[in-house]
Amino acid sequence: xxxxxxxxxxxxxxxxxxxxxxxxxxxxxxxxxxxxxxxxxxxxxxxxxxxxxxxxxxxxxxxxxxxxxxxxxxxxxxxxxxxxxxxxxxxxxxxxxxxxxxxxxxxxxxxxxxxxxxxxxxxxxxxxxxxxxxxxxxxxxxxxxxxxxxxxxxxxxxxxxxxxxxxxxxxxxxxxxxxxxxxxxxxxxxxxxxxxxxxxxxxxxxxxxxxxxxxxxxxxxxxxxxxxxxxxxxxxxxxxxxxxxxxxxxxxxxxxxxxxxxxxxxxxxxxxxxxxxxxxxxxxxxxxxxxxxxxxxxxxxxxxxxxxxxxxx
Amino acid sequence: xxxxxxxxxxxxxxxxxxxxxxxxxxxxxxxxxxxxxxxxxxxxxxxxxxxxxxxxxxxxxxxxxxxxxxxxxxxxxxxxxxxxxxxxxxxxxxxxxxxxxxxxxxxxxxxxxxxxxxxxxxxxxxxxxxxxxxxxxxxxxxxxxxxxxxxxxxxxxxxxxxxxxxxxxxxxxxxxxxxxxxxxxxxxxxxxxxxxxxxxxxxxxxxxxxxxxxxxxxxxxxxxxxxxxxxxxxxxxxxxxxxxxxxxxxxxxxxxxxxxxxxxxxxxxxxxxxxxxxxxxxxxxxxxxxxxxxxxxxxxxxxxxxxxxxxxxxxxxxxxxxxxxxxxxxxxxxxxxxxxxxxxxxxxxxxxxxxxxxxxxxxxxxxxxxxxxxxxxxxxxxxxxxxxxxxxxxxxxxxxxxxxxxxxxxxxxxxxxxxxxxxxxxxxxxxxxxxxxxxxxxxxxxxx
Numbered sequence: 001x002x003x004x005x006x007x008x009x010x011x012x013x014x015x016x017x018x019x020x021x022x023x024x025x026x027x028x029x030x031x032x033x034x035x036x037x038x039x040x041x042x043x044x045x046x047x048x049x050x051x052x053x054x055x056x057x058x059x060x061x062x063x064x065x066x067x068x069x070x071x072x073x074x075x076x077x078x079x080x081x082x083x084x085x086x087x088x089x090x091x092x093x094x095x096x097x098x099x100x101x102x103x104x105x106x107x108x109x110x111x112x113x114x115x116x117x118x119x120x121x122x123x124x125x126x127x128x129x130x131x132x133x134x135x136x137x138x139x140x141x142x143x144x145x146x147x148x149x150x151x152x153x154x155x156x157x158x159x160x161x162x163x164x165x166x167x168x169x170x171x172x173x174x175x176x177x178x179x180x181x182x183x184x185x186x187x188x189x190x191x192x193x194x195x196x197x198x199x200x201x202x203x204x205x206x207x208x209x210x211x212x213x214x215x216x217x218x219x220x221x222x223x224x225x226x227x228x229x230x231x232x233x234x235x236x237x238x239x240x241x242x243x244x245x246x247x248x249x250x251x252x253x254x255x256x257x258x259x260x261x262x263x264x265x266x267x268x269x270x271x272x273x274x275x276x277x278x279x280x281x282x283x284x285x286x287x288x289x290x291x292x293x294x295x296x297x298x299x300x301x302x303x304x305x306x307x308x309x310x311x312x313x
Numbered sequence: 314x315x316x317x318x319x320x321x322x323x324x325x326x327x328x329x330x331x332x333x334x335x336x337x338x339x340x341x342x343x344x345x346x347x348x349x350x351x352x353x354x355x356x357x358x359x360x361x362x363x364x365x366x367x368x369x370x371x372x373x374x375x376x377x378x379x380x381x382x383x384x385x386x387x388x389x390x391x392x393x394x395x396x397x398x399x400x401x402x403x404x405x406x407x408x409x410x411x412x413x414x415x416x417x418x419x420x421x422x423x424x425x426x427x428x429x430x431x432x433x434x435x436x437x438x439x440x441x442x443x444x445x446x447x448x449x450x451x452x453x454x455x456x457x458x459x460x461x462x463x464x465x466x467x468x469x470x471x472x473x474x475x476x477x478x479x480x481x482x483x484x485x486x487x488x489x490x491x492x493x494x495x496x497x498x499x500x501x502x503x504x505x506x507x508x509x510x511x512x513x514x515x516x517x518x519x520x521x522x523x524x525x526x527x528x529x530x531x532x533x534x535x536x537x538x539x540x541x542x543x544x545x546x547x548x549x550x551x552x553x554x555x556x557x558x559x560x561x562x563x564x565x566x567x568x569x570x571x572x573x574x575x576x577x578x579x580x581x582x583x584x585x586x587x588x589x590x591x592x593x594x595x596x597x598x599x600x601x602x603x604x605x606x607x608x609x610x611x612x613x614x615x616x617x618x619x620x621x622x623x624x625x626x627x628x629x630x631x632x633x634x635x636x637x638x639x640x641x642x643x644x645x646x647x648x649x650x651x652x653x654x655x656x657x658x659x660x661x662x663x664x665x666x667x668x669x670x671x672x673x674x675x676x677x678x679x680x681x682x683x684x685x686x687x688x689x690x691x692x693x694x695x696x697x698x699x700x701x702x703x704x705x706x707x708x709x710x711x712x713x714x715x716x717x718x719x720x721x722x723x724x725x726x727x728x729x730x731x732x733x734x735x736x737x738x739x740x741x742x743x744x745x746x747x748x749x750x751x752x753x754x755x756x757x758x759x760x761x
Contacts, residue, residue, distance in 0.1 A: 082375050110702070132696060141545055147452035148441045167441055168434020170374035172450055177545045180694045183374060183434060185365040204718055208363060209434030270695055273545055309697045 061224030067131055067199035068199050073162070074200075076154030081243035082136070082216055083157065084230070085260060088284035090237035091116070091129040092296025100232025101133075104217070106204050111182055113214035114229050120290070120310035127291050127310050128284035131238070133229065134159060134180040134214035135269070135277030142172035142181065151211070157243075157278045159218045162199040164193070164211035173211055181213040216240075226251055235288070243278075323744060324484060324587020327737040329490060329581070338730070345727040352720020355713040356431070364434060366713055372698055373691040373708035378431045385425035386459070386537060387558065387679075390530040392418035393466055397491045397523040397530075406594065408747050409586050412740045413573050415470045424721050428568065429455075431717060450542040458533035460525055461716030469522040473709065473719040475515060475724050476742030478502035497735075532660075534558050541687075547624040548690035557609050564602040564649075565679045568672035571595050573729075575669035575736060586739055590664055596668040599675065600657040609652030610682075628693045635711055638689055641681050 062077055094114050097114045105113060114276055119130040136159045143153050150165035151172055161172075173181040180215045184191070187208040192198075201219045217227035224230065230238040231251060241248030243258060248257045260266065266280040332341075360364060367689050369376045396414035399407040430436055446453045481488075482498040490498075505511055538558035541549040574587045574595075617625050631637040656662045656671045692698070698706050729738075 022686070117696060119697075136359075145450050145452070145543070147447060147450040147456070148438075148445045149447045165441065165445070166435065167438040169429075169432060169452060170369075170434065171369065171450070171540075173374045174546065174691060175544050177695050179372070179694045179698075182371050185370070186363055207435075273695075275545075299701070302483075302699075306699050307702050309699050 002168045003220040011039060016106075027312075060222065062222045065222050067201035067222065069199050072152060073160065074152050076158060077218060077221065078155070078158035079244060080156035080221070082218070082278065083183035083241060083243045083256075083257060084136075084216070084227075084250065085239040085257065085266060085282060086131055086279065087237045087239070087264075087282040088128055088130065089282060089287045090235040091131055091284075091294075093118075093129040093291075093297055094234050094296050096232040096234055096293040097131055097229035097238060100228040101214070105202075105212075105215075106188075108186070108205060109186070112153075113180075113182070113185075113212075115179075118306040118310055119293070126200050126284075126287075128287065129291060129294050130270070130281075132178065132180070133279065134216070135178055135275070136214075136216055137281040138276035138278065139274060141175045141177065141275060142270075145171045147171065156218065158218055159213075160215055160218075161203070161210070161212055162200045163203070163207040163210045163212065164198065165308065166207070168209045168211065171212060173296045177275065178271060178277075181211050183211050184208050323739075323741045324480065324488075328488060330734050330737060331490060331494070334734075342730060345723045345730070348723035349720045349727065352717045352723070355716040355720075359431070359713055360436065366711060368673065368704065368708050368710040368714060369432075369461040370702075370705045372694060372705065373688055375432050375691065376688060376708050377684070377714040377718060378390060378428045380680065380687055381431075381539065381721060382425055382428035382684050383558075383687070383724045384680050385421045385428065385721065387562035387565050388569055389418050389421035389425060389466075390462070390559075391562040391564075392416075392421070392570075393462070393469075393526045393530045394563060395566055395570070396469075397527040400519065401490065401527070403748050404753075406590065408743050410570060410574065410591070411473065411743065412738055413570060413577075414566075415466070415473060416732060416738070417569060417573070419463075419470050420725050421496075422459065422466055423728075424724055425673070426459055428717075428721065451518040451536065451543050451732065454536040455533075455540060458536045459530075462526075462529055462533045465522065465526050469519075469526055472515065472522060472734060473740060473743070475502060475505050476507070477736050479505040479507060479739060480742050481736065495646045507586055510589065531559060534562050546690055547622070547693065547695070548628050548686070551613065553609065553613055557613070560602070560609055561606055561679055564599070564606055565676060567595055567602060568599050568675040568679070571599065572676065573667055575672075578665075583739075592665045592668045593663075596653075596657045596663065596671075599672060599726040600653045603650055603653035603675070607646075610646065610650065624693060624695055628689060630676065631689045631693065632685065637683055642685060645678040645681035645685070647728070648674045649682060652678075664716040 034104055062080075062147050067073070068075075074150045093116050095116060098112050098116065101107070101114050102109065102111065107113065114133045117130045117132060118127050120127040135250070136157050138153075138157070139152075140153055140159050142150050143159060146152075147169060148165055148167055150163075150167065151159065151161045153159050168182055168183070173183055185208055188206065191208050193207050198205060199219065201215065201222075203215050206212055217225075220227055226240050226249065227238075230240045230249075236250040236252045238252040239248035239255065239260075241254075243257060246257050247254050248260065249255075251281055260282070261280055264282040266282050268277045298306070367376065367378075369378075392414045396411055396418065398404075399411065399414075430439065433439065442453065442456050446456070448454075478498050479502040481490075482495070482502045485495045485498060505515070517546035535558065537556035538555040542551060544550060571592065574591065577583050578587045614629075617629060621629070632642045633639055653671050654672050656667050690705070692708060700706050732738075
């Protein structure tokens with residue numbers, strides 16, 4: 001009797017939330033809607049029991065669900081205005097965002113779309129960890145200089161690279177003031193040119209001799225999932241969302257984007273360059289950890305290099 | 314006819330090119346071709362194995378290739394600019410230099426663009442630049458500029474050859490030319506017979522071409538400067554870049570002209586054509602340009618230094634630090650700004666040999682300064698590089714890049730050697746015209 005009522009409670013109350021938690025695929029909370037199909041699926045409860053719940057119609061948040069190819073990929077998801085907020089107070093350089101991103105994008109261990117830098121704003125200030133991906137600028141210097149239109153700005157704020165069109169001139173790499181772009185220097189077995197499954201939204205399979213970078217994972221947004229980095233962050237430091245919905249989500253909590261930036265004095269890195277980034281930072285005040293703890297995930301050599309780089313001169 | 318005797322004298326003196334190639338000449342060509350082949354092998358390796366075998370990495374994405382690209386195109390634009398100005402200014406003493414200048418222009422305009430192709434990760438997609446160009450991109454500006462310039466400069470070069478080809482065609486029997494040469498000169502002279510009408514047409518065309526080429530080269534090299542200037546990078550994002558590029562191009566062009574003149578003078582005994590006065594005049598030009606260059610560099614430095622911004626400060630620190638680029642920086646600044654003033658400015662040091670030596674030093678110094686303009690800037694982005702891989706932090710070119718650099722030089726020399734077999738490297742017909750005119754001025758009564 002007791003277990004029955006408990007089961008009912010779970011079913012009625014938080015079936016979808018549980019699915020999300022169990023599959024590790026949380027949708028953007030503000031956008032969730034339940035569409036029962038009559039089909040059942042098994043999920044694991046928090047206390048370790050297997051239960052059956054209604055299966056949602058599909059895991060597709062935005063139609064079409066499959067990442068588009070060619071011209072279609074250049075348009076952007078209608079009505080969306082993607083934005084990211086990184087809470088520097090929460091970052092402890094766990095480097096899980098990097099790992100998650102590398103796994104998701106089939107990157108080599110030394111290829112990082114997301115980099116975590118150690119920063120120090122002035123000689124008196126404490127250093128802090130600074131995760132940095134592509135800022136998907138509204139005035140992107142990289143897109144301006146591309147001679148063949150292989151990199152482009154979409155209506156949903158995302159700047160993508162079409163590896164099938166990239167001639168590998170690397171002008172965009174040098175034009176980006178944020179060092180967000182990387183060149184595929186070595187060939188890999190998984191690389192393939194003109195692969196029918198290739199979409200600029202996934203960036204896979206990659207191509208030797210072309211430029212690639214953080215893509216804000218629009219393919220995952222279509223499925224209602226967070227980008228790999230936001231999903232992987234154990235601290236929930238990376239919020240991803242939609243400006244039009246005014247909501248950002250880090251896998252745990254959904255916050256109002258405008259309020260968050262207003263309250264925490266969110267800023268954009270190197271605002272003075274006029275690139276209008278779509279990645280916002282919350283200042284590293286009242287940090288949850290001393291920055292030194294971040295060194296535990298680094299080699300001694302890396303630690304030295306970072307400490308030297310923030311030395312005040 | 315009077316003019317015939319003059320041209321015959323010039324022609325006779327410079328007819329060695331028509332002789333069968335000597336062993337020495339063949340040896341030279343073979344050695345140069347071998348050097349080019351080593352470069353081609355390096356290119357093959359780069360294409361098959363990828364760019365990782367060069368020194369280029371994510372921060373310094375271009376390196377020596379783009380330095381060569383900028384430097385070689387600078388020589389080209391300078392050649393065209395100087396030739397055009399001399400031509401329109403009717404600078405008579407410069408007539409013997411005209412052909413060398415135009416050859417520099419065309420050869421370097423052919424070689425230069427190869428260096429930017431070497432930067433392409435997917436060279437097989439090169440034609441996308443023409444099929445899907447985006448006019449917003451400075452690279453497309455360069456493509457348009459280089460192609461336009463190449464067309465005009467080749468036409469210009471050819472037009473200045475026509476009179477000489479006609480002269481060679483008319484003297485082919487007297488000079489015992491082989492049959493293929495006779496046919497060749499007849500073909501390339503396109504029926505030019507030096508009739509007053511033809512002469513007028515050709516001279517007008519040359520004037521128009523010179524007038525087109527001067528602004529074209531200025532625009533083209535400015536566009537190249539903006540390839541860098543349009544970037545938000547500290548050290549590049551500067552409005553001085555375009556004029557600075559033009560100045561250093563002219564500077565390097567004059568230095569190369571002196572060097573080539575000196576080589577021909579030594580090897581072909583052309584003292585009476587490339588005279589001491591030529592060296593003196595161009596030496597003074599070199600000195601003047603060196604002072605201008607120093608002025609430009611200083612004004613770029615002082616504005617940065619006076620209110621040093623953070624990233625700019627890091628960059629200049631690298632330039633001035635002897636453990637980084639200090640040695641190259643001070644060394645090349647000395648070669649480029651002070652040495653010409655000392656060697657050419659002080660009469661005691663001034664000689665044909667010392668002027669030629671200075672021009673070599675200037676060329677080396679300018680190349681290093683271009684390197685310093687590009688590599689340290691790319692090594693100093695806004696976001697600090699916190700990489701532990703040393704080659705990712707500091708660029709150093711590998712043998713692939715160096716061998717392709719040397720191959721470019723070899724190809725340039727090879728072009729000169731081969732083209733000098735087609736016609737003399739001095740414009741005989743034009744020089745003859747000048748001498749005729751000079752005679753008219755000295756003794757006008759004879760004409761009446």
